[in-house]
Amino acid sequence: MSHLKQIKQFLASFVFCVFLAGASMTVSAADIPQEFSDEEIEMIEAVVMHEVGYCSRESMIAIAHVILNRVENPLFPDNVYQVLHQKGQFTAIHNYYDSQRPVTPKVRQAVSDALEMSDVTGGALYFYSPRYMSNNRELQWFQSLETTLIHEDVWYCK
Numbered sequence: 001m002s003h004l005k006q007i008k009q010f011l012a013s014f015v016f017c018v019f020l021a022g023a024s025m026t027v028s029a030a031d032i033p034q035e036f037s038d039e040e041i042e043m044i045e046a047v048v049m050h051e052v053g054y055c056s057r058e059s060m061i062a063i064a065h066v067i068l069n070r071v072e073n074p075l076f077p078d079n080v081y082q083v084l085h086q087k088g089q090f091t092a093i094h095n096y097y098d099s100q101r102p103v104t105p106k107v108r109q110a111v112s113d114a115l116e117m118s119d120v121t122g123g124a125l126y127f128y129s130p131r132y133m134s135n136n137r138e139l140q141w142f143q144s145l146e147t148t149l150i151h152e153d154v155w156y157c158k
Contacts, residue, residue: 036115040080043096045103045111047084050092052154053107058120059152060110065119066127066156073125122148124156 036044044067052059067090070076070083077083084093095101126145131153133139145157 036080041111041115042103043080043084043093045107046096047090047092048111049101049103049107050095052152053101053104055152057106057110057113059154060107061114061117062121062124062149062151062154062156063127064111064114065121066124068114069119069121069123069125069158075125120149121156123158124148125158127154127156129154 044064047067048060048063051063067080067083071078071080077086084090084096126142128139128142130139133142142155142157147155147157149156
C-alpha cells in the first residue's frame with residue numbers, strides 16, 4: 001500500500017473515531033445554543049447579582065451555568081422563570097423584583113459571557129458554601145453529591 005493511501009486510510013479512521021466519540025459525549029446546557037427573552041436574562045442577572053455579585057467574574061459565570069444546566073436537565077422545569085421560582089431553590093430571585101440592589105455592569109457582562117460559552121461547572125446543578133451551612137442535614141445532602149468544581153469556597157455539584 002502506498003504511503004499516501006495509508007495516510008488517507010488513517011485520516012478516515014481518525015475522523016470516524018472522532019465522530020463516534022462526539023456522538024457519545026454528554027452535552028451541557030451552555031453547549032446548546034439557546035434563545036432567552038430579555039426578561040429571562042434579567043432574572044438570571046438578578047440571581048447572579050444576589051448570589052455572587054461582588055465575587056469574581058468566574059463565580060458569576062459559574063452560577064449562571066448552574067441555572068442554564070437546570071433548564072436543560074429533566075429533573076427541573078424547562079424554562080428560566082420556573083427554574084428560578086421553584087420553591088426552596090433560588091430565593092435570590094426576589095432580587096429581580098427589588099430595585100434596592102441593582103445589577104452591576106460587571107454582572108450583566110458575566111451573564112452575557114456565560115450565555116455564549118461552554119459550561120465551566122462540569123454540569124453542576126447545585127452550589128453551596130459549607131461555611132454558610134448551619135443545617136447539618138442539608139450539608140450532608142450536598143456532600144453526598146458529585147463535586148464538579150470548587151471555586152472561591154463555593155462547591156458545585158450534581
